[in-house]
Amino acid sequence: MHAAELIDTDLARRFRRAQFLMSTPQHTKLPDDVGREIAFAGRSNAGKSSAINAITDQTGLARTSKTPGRTQQLVVFGLGESERLIDLPGYGYARVPLAVKRDWHTLIDLYVSERKSLAGIVVVSDIRHALTDFDRQMLAYCQSRDLRCVILLSKADKLNRGPAMETQRKVLAEIDELGVPTEAVMFSAPNKTGVAEARRALALLLDQ
Numbered sequence: 144m145h146a147a148e149l150i151d152t153d154l155a156r157r158f159r160r161a162q163f164l165m166s167t168p169q170h171t172k173l174p175d176d177v178g179r180e181i182a183f184a185g186r187s188n189a190g191k192s193s194a195i196n197a198i199t200d201q202t203g204l205a206r207t208s209k210t211p212g213r214t215q216q217l218v219v220f221g222l223g224e225s226e227r228l229i230d231l232p233g234y235g236y237a238r239v240p241l242a243v244k245r246d247w248h249t250l251i252d253l254y255v256s257e258r259k260s261l262a263g264i265v266v267v268s269d270i271r272h273a274l275t276d277f278d279r280q281m282l283a284y285c286q287s288r289d290l291r292c293v294i295l296l297s298k299a300d301k302l303n304r305g306p307a308m309e310t311q312r313k314v315l316a317e318i319d320e321l322g323v324p325t326e327a328v329m330f331s332a333p334n335k336t337g338v339a340e341a342r343r344a345l346a347l348l349l350d351q
C-alpha cells in the first residue's frame with residue numbers, strides 16, 4: 144500500500160465515525176461551542192445529503208430526498224469528542240414561503256457570525272449550475288469571517304469530462320478573483336468521485 148492510500152484509509156475511518164447527535168432550529172441550542180466543526184451548505188436538491196453520506200461512508204446518515212424546506216434545522220453529527228459536521232438547512236426550494244427564507248437567512252447569519260468552533264464551510268453545488276447566487280452568498284459569509292471554504296461540484300457524473308473540467312476551471316477562476324481560500328472538488332456521490340479529496344480538504348479544515 145502507498146503512503147497516500149494509508150492516509151486515505153485513516154481519513155475514511157475518521158469520517159466513518161460520524162454519528163447523529165441532535166438537531167435544532169436555534170444556533171444557541173447547539174452543543175457547547177468548543178472544538179472544531181464544519182458546516183455543509185447547499186441549495187435544496189444540490190446533493191448535500193448524498194455528499195455527507197458519501198464522505199462518512201454511511202448510507203442513511205443525512206436523509207436524502209426529505210421533504211425539501213419543511214424544517215429549518217441545524218443537524219449535528221459528532222466525529223468523536225470534539226469535532227462535528229453541521230448540516231445546514233437546504234436553501235431555495237421554490238415552494239418555501241418568503242418568511243421561511245427570511246428565517247433561513249437569520250439562522251445562517253447568526254450561526255456563521257457567532258459560532259467560534261466553525262472551522263470552515265463546505266458548499267455543495269450541482270456542477271451543471273455552479274456557481275449559483277446562493278454559492279456566492281456562502282462564499283461571502285466565508286469572506287466575512289475569514290473562513291476557509293470547500294466547494295463540492297456535485298453530480299459530476301451528469302457531465303462529460305470536458306464540460307465538467309471547464310466548469311471547475313471557471314469556478315476556480317471566479318473564487319480566485321474573490322480571494323476566498325477555497326478548493327473546488329469534482330464530486331459524484333454514486334461514483335465516489337472526489338470523496339477521498341473531499342475528506343482530505345475537510346481534515347485540513349479540522350486540523351488547521
Ligand code: GDP
Pocket residue numbers: 185186187188189190191192193194206207208209233297298299300301330331332333
Ligand atoms: P440535498 O437536498 O442537497 O440534500 O440533495 P440530496 O442529496 O437529497 O440529492 C438530491 C437528488 O440528487 C437525489 O435524487 C440524489 O440521489 C441525487 N444526487 C445527489 N448527488 C448526486 C450525484 O453525485 N450524482 C447523481 N447522479 N445524483 C445525485
